Amino acid sequence: MRARFPDFRLGNVLATSFTATLTERRGDAVERIPTPQRLVDWLAVNGLAVESCTTAQLELARELRESIHAAATATAIQDALPASAIQIINDCSIQGRAAAILTPEGNRQWRLSSASCVEDALSVIAADAISIIAGERDGKLALCASPTCQAAFFDTSQSRTRKWCDMNTCGNRQKKARFNANQRKTPEADYTRR
Secondary structure (H helix, E strand, C coil), X not given: CCCCCCCCCCCCCHHHHHHCCEECCCCCCEECCCCHHHHHHHHHHCCCCCCCCCHHHHHHHHHHHHHHHHHHHHHHCCCCXXXXXXXHHHHHHHHCCEEEEECCCCCEEEEECCCCCHHHHHHHHHXXXXXXXXXXXXXXXXXXXXXXXXXXXXXXXXXXXXXXXXXXXXXXHHHHHHHHHHHHHHHXXXXXXX
16 A cells, blocks of 8 residues: 655745645644655656656755755845855756756746756756746745744735735635634623623
């Protein structure tokens, strides 16, 4: 029987979706790429298919993930970028062999070489992180308002005031908690009025 893993949180921005492979960072952390095969699965879902992954490559991927999260967090709170995070992101960016190609629909897509490896895919993720941290794309980095999550996400809403990394998870959880708290207060008030 195959082990059941938590679902991936997918988004429109590759780098921040990658940081979401570890969620609930301030609560009971959920590791969404606990095995090398699970990283291979995540990469395939995100258009960066590789054939295999070693334990060392998984550790490198996690190191990149945490570096992107640290740099994105610093950017979101307008703090200095951590030098160690910059070094890891840059190192991963230059290690891979990937090319941007244009699809018939006019979209950019990444193509890894036929003998692609995890490092090639990580270079694409690092390059994506560089573009959003450097402010080259329309949007801003922000942190999830959930006290247990604090995930970095790229806000492309018109007002740039999005509060949650994902409305279907963190946003709904917070709204439900507020609703339940209000419900606990309301019955007492109704009872005293009768």
